[in-house]
Amino acid sequence: MATSRSSSRSNSRALAYLESRKNLAGSACGVVGVGLALTGAAGSLWPLVVVGLYAAGALIAPPERVAPPEFDPSEQLGVLREDFGRLREYLAEVELPPAAGGKLTELLELYGRLLDPGWVADVLAADPESVHALSRAVRTDVPESVDTYNRARWWNRLQPGTVPPERHLERQLSVLFDEAERLTAGLHEVETRRQQTHTTYLEERGRS
Template identity: 75%
Template structure:
């Protein structure tokens, strides 16, 4: 009987609570991304790129830098995890991969010319990344516009009460 009561108590007792894992908050992630951005800038300063791609890369890096600049823009960025992810992926993976594959492919093209030029691929890749960064910026601007509209509606509703 005691064993039965013990078994019944074990079945109806709540399970042991396991603490959820701790993940860095988005603001802390932005600090890491800023440091990675600085490393990327140092790397890009050492790499030889064609002038046609250099302009698009400069525009892309300027946009990334503006989004990461400490202040209210970064605060808005920190509220959008998808935007932070897109920015992080661009800085940590996409831009370095574009530049590295360009340099490797350019070397191979010197040995066996032909096919589509590595410069053209690099320009296309950087254009796609720039377009993505512009979409992130537009989404952040739209989120701020929605916040403003919501606050206006709140104030108008409050004034009617």
């Protein structure tokens, strides 16, 4: 079984090389060497000339280009939606102070509107930097903020008088909300430019 697979892979590699640019270029140069041999220009060393020309052609041929993998942005958002669902389940089990809880609710609603399947999510998927920023917030920033709050709250009970941990949590959530609003504004700007571009195109077409 293993021998059969190994043989199949070897045959595939051999066929791939026969069709490669290196082999085609080397063969073309080798044909030139055969022509020199037939005319007698290569002398008695014509086999070495043919092999040398083939090797030279194979060396100067451009390398084969391996196409990079294609990633479907919609699939990335699908995975992110699943992670967002797990985040919401986790947060539903956590007790937060009212102010922080209200800010977190606003933040999650904004994330949810961006991730809801539809044309908004399509605009988001077309912007890798925005997808990265939202992924970082959902998978790292929000859970880290809530978890560190819970840990600090326990320590604060042992050592009262320090800065209340809910203050830090509120500040962190405010920063994340501002970041999400900037992200949303950036996507809105993309759509605005798209509309303006279409207006310009129609006006120029009308003048022509």
